[in-house]
Amino acid sequence: MISLDEALARLCALAPAIPAETVPLAQAAGRWLAEPIAAKRTQPMRDLSAMDGYALRFADLPGPIAVVGESAAGRGFAGSIGPGEAVRIFTGAPLPAGADTILVQEEAARDGDVLTLDGGGPGSVGRHIRRAGLDFSTGEALLAAGDRLTPPALALAAIAGYAELPVRRTIRVAIAATGDELVPPGQPVPPDGLPESNSILVAAMLAGLPVSIEQLGILPDDRAAIEAAFTRVDADLLITTGGASVGDHDLVRPALEAAGGQIDFWRIAMRPGKPMLAGRLRDTLVIGLPGNPVAAFVTTLRFVKPLVVAMAGGTLPLATRHLPLAGPLPANDHRADHLRATIQGGIVYSAGRQDSSMLRTLAHSDCMILRAPHAPAALAGDSVEVLMIG
């Protein structure tokens, strides 16, 4: 058995390289930048007013000052102002030549074209002016390769002169459930049957990432059938669930090998999720998740999601916090444990029964308490690391 950290590192090393492509800004939302970008323009391009009011010479205050024209955003004042002159100006409008300060309109009294100070005034020369290049100048580095294209990052790229951005192309993910007992959700369930829930779980956990998902449906516990499905797969990542353990009907490993693939690792020192396997089939990375639904959840959370983000060119830090325990926990064995838990009043309550088939407990959990291999027993009030799962 390998450690959780080693498993993630090996998965990332096994992953096929995803080429970059250029996509319109709207399609780049939530993806990761494949190359750094620099400003194609200076922002703002020239000195602008930050307020609605009057552009004037500070030395002319408190007036009277003659209003000789107007400067609006997109339509600046053509001339320049001389001593004793001002221009009506609006937020985002170019500062006229000759002006050095903005007087906000709330502190100005205007009678026809004559302006006087009516209030405290700007205080110092240069007030309420956004200087050219305040935000950035042409050629400056703005975003790095691997940066997440958040809404503000996309807006920055737009204002910096970009209509499209380089990102890794969408990752093609195929998902297959294995198990003779499984029936599609909502279908009549025979006495020995079970509604299939893992493929919906895994796909929903990848929603919001740059993936296209092909659901391969339910494969029977038949080595030849699984092998045939593997042979047809055309994807960057194939995720199977079930059939990963040691039973006579756990056929994902032999089917992968029969299809010409290679196993890289099988079994991880973690709970739940121990029987997870990984390998390659031609250009496809294959991950065999355990069938138990909570094991499928934890392995998707700890491996599949960070892996997909890495393939998309980013990184996904673990969202952990430290909180006091409501009750004691026993010492841990050699497997990194993930205990479903809830948080109430800043205190973390471990769910009583941690059987990895119990989806109701999972659906009502806020977090998982992370217990390192060989962690000593913990007492009520001790601080533990929790992984948020909401």
Ligand SMILES: Nc1nc2c(c(=O)[nH]1)N[C@H]1C(S)=C(S)[C@@H](COP(=O)(O)OP(=O)(O)OC[C@H]3O[C@@H](n4cnc5c(N)ncnc54)[C@H](O)[C@@H]3O)O[C@H]1N2
């Ligand atoms: N002798 C041993 N038995 C088991 C071991 C072991 O080390 N030695 N490991 C256990 C652990 S840990 C896990 S986890 C399970 C996982 O085994 P498999 O990946 O082979 O999963 P299955 O046997 O196919 O299924 C387990 C369980 O989950 C249900 N299942 C399967 N697929 C789905 C699905 N798509 N949707 C909903 N539920 C699903 C299945 O009906 C079983 O109840 O093995 C332990 N055994």
Ligand code: MOO
């Ligand atoms: O570790 Mo298994 O993954 O308990 O259910």
